[in-house]
Amino acid sequence: MSIDAGEFLQASVRTATPLALAAYGELVVERSGVINLGLEGAMIAGAFGALVGAGAGGVGAGFAVAVLAGCAAAAVMALVVLWLRADAVIAGTAVTLLALGLTGTLYRAVYGAQGAALSVPTISPVAIPWLSHLPLLGRALFEQPVMTYVLYVIAGSLGWWLMRTHAGLALRATGERPVAAFAAGISPVRVRALALLFGGAMGGLAGGVLVLAQVGTFAEGMSAGRGFIAIAIVVLGRWSALGVAGAALLFGAASQLQYVFQSLGWPVPYQLFLALPYVLTLLVLAGTQRRAAAPAALGTALTEDAR
Amino acid sequence: MTTRPDATGSDIVRPDGVRPAAARPDARWVITAATGVVIILAVLGILMAGGYDTPRALAALWNGAFGSPYALFSATLVRATPLLFVGLAVGIAFRAGVLNIGAEGQLLAGAAAAVAVGLAVGAFPSLVALPLVLGAGALAGSAWAGIAGWLKLRFGVLEVISTLMLNFVAAYLVSWLVRGPLQEPTRVYPQTVELAPSVHLPALITGHRLHLGLLLAIGLAVATWWFLTHTAAGFRVRAVGAGIGAARSAGGINPSRTTALVFLASGALAGLGGASEATGVTFALYEGISPGYGYSAIAVALLARLHPLAIMLSALLFGALEAGAAAMQRDANVPSVLASVVEALIVLGVLAFDHTRARGRYT
Numbered sequence: 298m299s300i301d302a303g304e305f306l307q308a309s310v311r312t313a314t315p316l317a318l319a320a321y322g323e324l325v326v327e328r329s330g331v332i333n334l335g336l337e338g339a340m341i342a343g344a345f346g347a348l349v350g351a352g353a354g355g356v357g358a359g360f361a362v363a364v365l366a367g368c369a370a371a372a373v374m375a376l377v378v379l380w381l382r383a384d385a386v387i388a389g390t391a392v393t394l395l396a397l398g399l400t401g402t403l404y405r406a407v408y409g410a411q412g413a414a415l416s417v418p419t420i421s422p423v424a425i426p427w428l429s430h431l432p433l434l435g436r437a438l439f440e441q442p443v444m445t446y447v448l449y450v451i452a453g454s455l456g457w458w459l460m461r462t463h464a465g466l467a468l469r470a471t472g473e474r475p476v477a478a479f480a481a482g483i484s485p486v487r488v489r490a491l492a493l494l495f496g497g498a499m500g501g502l503a504g505g506v507l508v509l510a511q512v513g514t515f516a517e518g519m520s521a522g523r524g525f526i527a528i529a530i531v532v533l534g535r536w537s538a539l540g541v542a543g544a545a546l547l548f549g550a551a552s553q554l555q556y557v558f559q560s561l562g563w564p565v566p567y568q569l570f571l572a573l574p575y576v577l578t579l580l581v582l583a584g585t586q587r588r589a590a591a592p593a594a595l596g597t598a599l600t601e602d603a604r
Numbered sequence: 605m606t607t608r609p610d611a612t613g614s615d616i617v618r619p620d621g622v623r624p625a626a627a628r629p630d631a632r633w634v635i636t637a638a639t640g641v642v643i644i645l646a647v648l649g650i651l652m653a654g655g656y657d658t659p660r661a662l663a664a665l666w667n668g669a670f671g672s673p674y675a676l677f678s679a680t681l682v683r684a685t686p687l688l689f690v691g692l693a694v695g696i697a698f699r700a701g702v703l704n705i706g707a708e709g710q711l712l713a714g715a716a717a718a719v720a721v722g723l724a725v726g727a728f729p730s731l732v733a734l735p736l737v738l739g740a741g742a743l744a745g746s747a748w749a750g751i752a753g754w755l756k757l758r759f760g761v762l763e764v765i766s767t768l769m770l771n772f773v774a775a776y777l778v779s780w781l782v783r784g785p786l787q788e789p790t791r792v793y794p795q796t797v798e799l800a801p802s803v804h805l806p807a808l809i810t811g812h813r814l815h816l817g818l819l820l821a822i823g824l825a826v827a828t829w830w831f832l833t834h835t836a837a838g839f840r841v842r843a844v845g846a847g848i849g850a851a852r853s854a855g856g857i858n859p860s861r862t863t864a865l866v867f868l869a870s871g872a873l874a875g876l877g878g879a880s881e882a883t884g885v886t887f888a889l890y891e892g893i894s895p896g897y898g899y900s901a902i903a904v905a906l907l908a909r910l911h912p913l914a915i916m917l918s919a920l921l922f923g924a925l926e927a928g929a930a931a932m933q934r935d936a937n938v939p940s941v942l943a944s945v946v947e948a949l950i951v952l953g954v955l956a957f958d959h960t961r962a963r964g965r966y967t
Contacts, residue, residue, distance in 0.1 A: 332764055334705075373952075383955035386703050386764050390902050391951035398944030405939040406654030517941065525768055532765055566784055572776035575769040579751075582766065583759040596762055 305553060306437035311511065313549025314445045315340075315503040319527035320534070320541050321451055322499025327531055328459065329492035330472040330485075330594040334389025335374040337524025338396030339367040339497040343504025345400040348515040349407075351417040351508070359417065360444075360505045367501015368494055370396050375493040379486050382598060393524070401517040419513045420444070442510040444502070451499075456538030468492060472592030475603035485603050500524060526574075533578045535590040548574045632957060639953025643946055650942060661936035668931020669924035677812035679930070682885060684923025685814075686711070686897045688821040689877025691904035691915040692828050693745075697870040699832065699910050701845040702863060706752060706767025707874040708898025709774035710745040714875025715882040716778050717744030719796055719889040720786060722882070726800030733803045738820075738879050745875015746868045748774060753867030757860050763867075771898070779891050786889060795890035805884035817880030822916060824873065829912035841866055874898065900926075903947045906954045922947065 319340055326333045343363035350362025370392055377388040420442045429439040459465040467488055470478035475485040503523070508515055526548055533547070534540030551574050555567030651658045669680050690707040697704035704710075718741035725733040752770060755761035779794075781787075788797045805815040832838040840862045843851040851857040877897065886893055904922050908914035929943035 332762075334764075334768075377952060377955055381956055381959040383958065384703075386705060387902060387906065387951065388955060390705065390899060391948045391955070394899065394903070394944050395948030395952070398941045398946075398948060401941035402650055402654070402939045402945060405941075406650065406656075522772065525772070528765065529769060566780045568776040568780035568783075572773045575772045579755065579761070579766055579769050582761040583755055591762075596764060 303433055303436050305550075305557060306434065307440065308553045308556075309546060309550040310437050310441060310445065311549075312552050313545040314441070314448055314510070315506040316523060316526055316530060316548055317452065317542060317545035318444070318448055318506060319500045319503035319524055320530040320545055321448075321455055321538070322496035322503075323527050323531045324455070324534070324536065324538065324541055325459075325468065325499075326492045326496035327536060327595055328468050328472045328592055329489045330475060330592055330597065331378065331385050331489055331493065332389070332528070332596050333371070333374060333493060333496050334386060334525075334528070335370055335392030335396075336389075336496060336500045336527055337520055337522065338374075338389075338393035339370040339500030340504040340507070340520040340524040340527075341393075341400050341518065342366040342370045342396045343501030344508045344515055344519055345404060345504075346501060347505035347508040348404075348417055356418050356420055356509055359509050360502065363501045363505030363508075364498045365501065367497040367499070367504065369497070371493045371497020371500070374497070375490045378493075379490055379599075384598070385596070397518055397520075400515075404515060404517060416513050417508065420510050442506070444506045444510055452538060452542050459538065469592070472594055475594055475597075475599050479603040485599050489599070500527075503527070529575060529578045532591075533574070533581055535581070535585070536592065537590070544574075547577070635953065635957045639949065639956065642953070643949045646945060646949060647942065650945070651938065654938070656938050657936055661932050661938045664932045664935035664938075665928035667928075668935075669928035674812070675927060675931070677809050677814045679813075679927035680920070680924045681818055682813045682815075682923075683926045684919045685818045685821055685884070686877045686881045686894070687900060687904050687922050688818075688825060688916060688919035689880060690874050690897050690901035691908065691919050692821070692825055692912060693870045693873035693877070694901045695905040695908065695910045695912060695915050696828055696832070696841070696873065697866055698905060699845045700841045700863060700866040701848070702753075702866050702870065703764050704749065704752070704767050704867070704870050705764060705902065706749065706770050706898070707870075707877075707901045708894060708896065709767065709771035710748045710871045710874035711878035711881070711894055711898050712771075712774040712778050713748035713871075714741035714745035714878030715893050716774075716781055716786075716878075716889055717741055717875070718879035718882045719799065720781075722799045722803040723786070723796065726803055728802060730802045730806075734805065734883070737803050737883055738876060741879020741882070742872040742876045745878065746872040748875070749867045749871025750864075753864050756867075757864060775891070778889065778893070782890055793890075796888045799883065799887045803883055804887060805880065813885065815880075815884035817884040820876070820880060821919075824876070825912045825916050828873075832912065837862075837865070874901075900947060903951045907950055 319336055323333060323336055343366050346366030347359040347363040351359030373395070374388055374392045377383045378385045422440050422442055425439040429435045459469065467478065467483045470481065470483060471485045471488040478485050478488070504520060507519060512519065530541055530544040530548055533544035551570045554570045558565050558567055648658065651661050668675055670676055690711055693707045693710065694704060718737045721740040722733070722737045725736050748770060752763050752766040755766045756763050782794045782796060786796045788795060805817050808814045808816060808818065832842060840851070840857045843857055844859045844862045848859045851859055881893060882889060900922060904918045905915060908918040925943050925946060929940040932938040932942070933940040
């Protein structure tokens with residue numbers, strides 16, 4: 298049995314889309330110096346929000362509520378980390394736990410204890426006229442749900458925004474040296490708060506894509522660690538917009554490889570391919586000496602002289 | 605890098621004249637009470653909004669946790685046991701400023717190694733086999749955490765990211781083991797064969813599921829407390845947690861060596877937890893062997909303020925909560941994930957509490 302390379306690439310891009318959306322959110326958050334482990338929570342909140350919104354007002358409302366739900370999760374995170382000045386790692390795990398618990402409980406409470414298989418309208422792939430006929434990559438890149446195209450726009454503009462605008466500079470300054478940013482008249486608290494909200498919105502959107510463009514229903518804990526994968530993608534992508542795109546594709550392709558091997562009947566343990574990107578992330582981290590590419594203040598709280 | 609506790613205590617007046625909220629001792633009790641009220645209101649709100657039979661659900665919660673000898677000795681304490689192991693693992697790591705969020709992966713590594721060795725030494729008498737099995741679990745957990753420790757000390761890799769990555773690698777490793785080399789011989793179910801009775805941890809009370817693992821965990825909690833408070837090495841752990849610079853310059857401490865020790869000890873505790881679960885409860889390895897004990901551990905350790913003896917109490921509380929939540933799902937159809945909401949709110953409450961105690965610290 299042979300496999301269709303075009304189909305494999307198309308599936309890889311489809312799988313990579315929510316991962317990349319969340320990862321671009323996390324990229325902005327980490328560039329501001331915060332590691333947001335609450336991203337997984339924003340994602341599951343977005344997935345649940347998409348179900349509620351789409352049930353009430355169609356796909357558009359679904360995405361809107363997904364984004365809002367992701368923002369809500371991020372707002373809790375921002376409140377705890379920036380206002381209560383708590384450790385971001387602990388706050389992030391708490392936010393994720395809270396979102397997983399709340400969505401699971403509400404889902405069963407609202408949609409019945411049995412969790413009857415609900416389906417919501419999904420968006421189907423839109424082929425871009427001429428481009429989708431390109432050989433090999435045409436269908437992979439240009440016959441995708443519309444959110445993938447939104448992703449292209451974000452991916453394309455984020456790098457420029459980070460490097461070429463004052464707001465991007467303020468973000469990077471906050472992530473490198475909050476004290477210096479503060480001295481330059483930037484409010485690191487506000488920058489980090491806005492970054493967290495953007496990250497939450499993107500995480501929520503990613504959850505929405507999962508429900509409205511892929512699965513068509515909600516299941517408890519359906520984010521299944523994708524928020525954490527997005528964090529790995531940012532690291533593997535070396536905190537750059539371009540790197541994140543490549544890393545997201547790699548994770549997407551790795552999770553599609555298992556189906557390829559199954560259809561080929563190869564007795565290769567598919568877990569190997571699922572674990573590989575994580576190992577690769579660790580190797581990349583170790584191989585690049587002393588966090589050269591990471592924001593210098595990543596994972597450090599704001600000190601008194603920076604707020 | 606994290607914010608670290610300041611060494612000066614809580615009665616500080618900052619240069620700008622603002623007294624930290626610690627100067628108002630009442631605030632802590634207000635926060636504690638407020639957290640309690642918020643949790644109770646949240647639970648009641650969800651129960652009522654969901655249209656559940658609230659009195660029945662609450663009765664199930666209590667009965668499932670403490671209502672009968674079965675609830676206590678076959679549910680609550682059985683669930684508290686792994687939570688105590690991993691709570692200690694997280695507690696000792698956080699005390700040294702090591703943000704080990706990989707207790708889940710270390711627990712899985714420990715369980716996998718314990719079962720692998722257990723399958724090999726099943727013919728030996730218990731007195732020989734069990735120490736080997738538990739030792740293998742501790743060693744594997746230690747090695748798994750050791751990877752993250754080595755990456756941190758050698759390459760400066762943030763342990764938050766590396767331990768998180770290793771959780772996923774461990775989960776896939778277990779998934780592969782139970783579908784590959786360790787799968788039961790009929791190759792139908794993704795799990796190992798059952799361990800021989802000689803490598804089962806003995807039950808503490810006849811007819812109940814509670815096993816020797818609990819006593820082991822309690823012993824380790826006391827030992828960890830003794831280590832931290834009465835030994836020089838324990839002092840070094842606390843000193844490094846209080847501030848690496850001060851520990852190095854004033855205490856003459858080698859922070860790298862202490863940090864390495866903490867990674868290994870923390871991993872060993874979590875690995876032992878996995879081994880105890882595999883040889884005391886599941887008697888086999890399969891993918892869902894841990895329902896996220898390693899993540900709950902963070903809440904367990906934080907609620908206990910990272911104090912090893914208090915971790916016993918918070919593990920008991922969380923064990924009761926999870927046992928009660930399971931009963932609530934059985935008897936009143938209330939989703940048991942409600943327990944996660946309560947756990948998360950407790951952590952957020954603790955963080956708010958800390959804010960009033962001293963600004964910018966988390967331990």
